[in-house]
Amino acid sequence: MSVWFSHHLHAFALAFKRLAITPLGSLLSIAVIGIAFSLPAGIYVLLENLQALSGQFSGEPELSLFLKLDADKSAVAEIESHLDQHPHVAAFRFISRDSALEQFKEGSGLADVIDGLEGNPLPDAFVITARDISPETLEALRAELGELPLVEHAQLDSAWAKRLDSFLRLGRLAVFMLGGLLSFSLVAVAFNTIRLQILTMRDEIEVAKLIGATKGFIRRPFLYFGAMQGVVGGAAAWLIISLGIHLTDEQLRGLMALYDANFRLYHLSLEDSLSLLLFSAWLGWAGAWLSVTNHLWRIEPR
């Protein structure tokens, strides 16, 4: 246990020393990783914010149920009791055709025209709020209620929310693809830094092998180095995003005041931040591992 600990401590210290001994090179590598990662992570933050923003403006999506014109009071009562017992319906309100006509008269300014009509062209209607507002269940509810007798038409007012949702989904896919591609660059950065290190440390590696170093002993500092570079690069990405959010938030607050809305940008959550760091550490480690396994076996004592 203590040997194991001492080996890892040694490797960690060595990796840190190597990182610190070439400050400019390390800084540039870290900057490359940070910038590469801040792009997908930044877009991710943007999408999260867009979703939060859409939630603030749209409120709850509503479902409108228009009855047939020949529906009488008893039919209305029947539907009312059906909605009362329906498990997916959170709340509903009834708008009778008379009150709908009144509202329309007031709202449209077409009172004269409407008065000239022979009858009331508007149907009775229910406006329903669902318990579960995910697009799939809303759509199912709409289809189900549309089948009821004496219901002419059921309409979701949340079509735009659906569009936004699929847009966000597309955006997330783009984030993952971009993240995947740029992860490659992190692996490449780690691979090349480690390759250079191995080349310059040829003598040391050879001597270590000659006096009884195991492969693990030689490999470990390089792996730590890769992981460390990755984690610091991830932290750099986090800082870049923080700075971006801070600057944007200042501007946004002025804009939101004009629209009388109170909206603040969200930062990456603790969970997302940790995932970012862990993922970049893992990528750095993987790049280092690839490099070490590729180059180390070539150095055999002569």
Add this chain to the structure above:
Amino acid sequence: MISFSQVYKRYPNGYEALKNVSFTLEAGEMALINGHSGAGKTTLLRLIAAIERPTAGSIIVNGQNVSTLKSGAIPFLRRNLGLVFQDQKILFDRTVFQNVLLPLQISGFSSRAATGRVRAALDKVGLLDRERARPITLSGGEQQRLCIARAIVNRPSILIADEPTSNLDADYARDIMDMFKSFNQVGVTVLIATHDVELLGGMHQRMFTLSHGELTA
């Protein structure tokens, strides 16, 4: 204990470095390998440390058959050997102290225990006051003693040295040889390759002579 039995070493280009070499060096013994340059001395020592593998024959070191050792076991074989290389292999980017520390770091010593051992090894070779020096500032004799300190810091049971006195003047060379003798006196098995026969004039040691890859005496 080192035991060679009918060992051959042929290089891929067809050159035969060792032919039918058999000998046994008991634990605690000291011996010299003598011979002209190119006689196979270095090859023989490299076979012991598994830096190279024999083409045929078996090599037993401390009860382990080196010729069939798995590559994963080689590091642990080498930790029981003290090796002094012909080209020294000193790391010039670190201090004398750190050079001697390396074998202990590899074995996983805690830094406190290691510090004591490094100082003890440097003291034995008379370099204690130079521990913070850079190897490049040491004289040739001092560099050689640094290599010896690195070889003995792990307290190996076998010490192997390849031309440890080459490039040294006679006085320094005698110092080095005396040092090896003193290690042998405390029970370490010592095997030294050298072409410097004159130096051995006053020494009554067991001696192997290699000529064109064959053991002649």
